[in-house]
Amino acid sequence: xxxxxxxxxxxxxxxxxxxxxxxxxxxxxxxxxxxxxxxxxxxxxxxxxxxxxxxxxxxxxxxxxxxxxxxxxxxxxxxxxxxxxxxxxxxxxxxxxxxxxxxxxxxxxxxxxxxxxxxxxxxxxxxxxxxxxxxxxxxxxxxxxxxxxxxxxxxxxxxxxxxxxx
Numbered sequence: 001x002x003x004x005x006x007x008x009x010x011x012x013x014x015x016x017x018x019x020x021x022x023x024x025x026x027x028x029x030x031x032x033x034x035x036x037x038x039x040x041x042x043x044x045x046x047x048x049x050x051x052x053x054x055x056x057x058x059x060x061x062x063x064x065x066x067x068x069x070x071x072x073x074x075x076x077x078x079x080x081x082x083x084x085x086x087x088x089x090x091x092x093x094x095x096x097x098x099x100x101x102x103x104x105x106x107x108x109x110x111x112x113x114x115x116x117x118x119x120x121x122x123x124x125x126x127x128x129x130x131x132x133x134x135x136x137x138x139x140x141x142x143x144x145x146x147x148x149x150x151x152x153x154x155x156x157x158x159x160x161x162x163x164x165x166x
């Protein structure tokens with residue numbers, strides 16, 4: 001329980017890079033991740049922590065997710081949208097009015113694709129085919145940087161500007 005009286009009930013990882021999974025064991029709760037990124041939670045090579053000289057392997061109980069799964073935590077329904085590209089098992093989590101995009105989509109940018117297992121083409125296909133088809137007024141909360149909206153990214157993101165839906 002933290003100073004605000006909040007208690008974590010689970011952790012849903014949008015992908016398996018160490019900068020997103022490094023504190024998972026601290027909370028003593030179940031950890032969710034897409035099935036294609038599961039190995040990254042226990043393999044320092046796959047989560048890139050070995051590359052930075054700080055090998056990390058998760059010890060928490062791991063539950064896997066797949067595209068279109070629905071998970072309800074603390075009364076909030078999250079729809080899993082598999083968006084491979086930044087990692088093979090990258091996901092976004094959609095609620096009624098917002099999307100937690102992890103490292104798939106940022107304000108004015110998209111996730112890096114220069115790491116092992118990444119693909120720029122796959123990332124853009126994921127964004128165009130699975131996110132840009134959603135209502136434009138949806139808020140986007142990325143894994144890094146400021147919040148944005150789908151409308152803003154459709155119109156202003158240089159990686160997506162003028163993108164046709166596939």
